[in-house]
Amino acid sequence: MIDNTDRKLLSLLRVNARMSTSDLARKLDISRSTIQNRLKRLEDNNIIKGYTIEFNEEFEKRLLKAHVMMQVQQKLTGATYVALNKITQVSALYSISGEYDMIAVVRAESAEELSQVIDRIGDLDGIVRTNSSVILETKFVR
Incomplete structure (x- = not known):
């Protein structure tokens, strides 16, 4: 290929x-x-599906980031995925095993915006409960 x-x-x-x-x-x-x-x-051949940008390190440092773990009603998983994909502050979404079903990585420019996005996620149909952790510092990314 x-x-x-x-x-x-x-x-x-x-x-x-x-x-x-x-x-x-x-x-x-x-x-x-x-x-x-x-x-x-x-x-x-869908090897390259798009081109993305990489933020300047200083801009990236100013963004608040959080992991939002979500427990989702199984029958609404697909609809929840679609709804989360429409929230521009959600930069990544992972399906996981364990007590929670998904983890979203959320990026926001202020604490107020971050809080609003987390509330919006919690209000989505299919979300049973959430648990959020704000990222204080990134040690490294590969």
């Missing part, structure tokens, strides 16, 4: 998704049109 050149291309894009096709071609020692064809194929 993907070869070593594709792997190198994906690795470069992970570092900087905005790198120009000319720069990618130069780094991989292949033509710009070959890069464009490879990118199109990777997109068409």
Whole structure:
């Protein structure tokens, strides 16, 4: 499905998704049109499903982050997932085992916004209960 050149291309894009096709071609020692064809194929085959941004470290440090664990009514899990996906402050959602069914990672610019988002999550149909933990400091992310 993907070869070593594709792997190198994906690795470069992970570092900087905005790198120009000319720069990618130069780094991989292949033509710009070959890069464009490879990118199109990777997109068409859903290997690349989109391009994202990475926040400046100073901006990221200013954001408040919390893990919101949720116990969900089993029959409403799908609808709850759809509703959570519409909340822009939810940056990630994980299905987990144990007492809770899901963990959402929430990012907000203020304590007030964070509180409102957590309340909004708790009010969703299908949410039985929540437990939130505010992240005080990130030691490292890989």
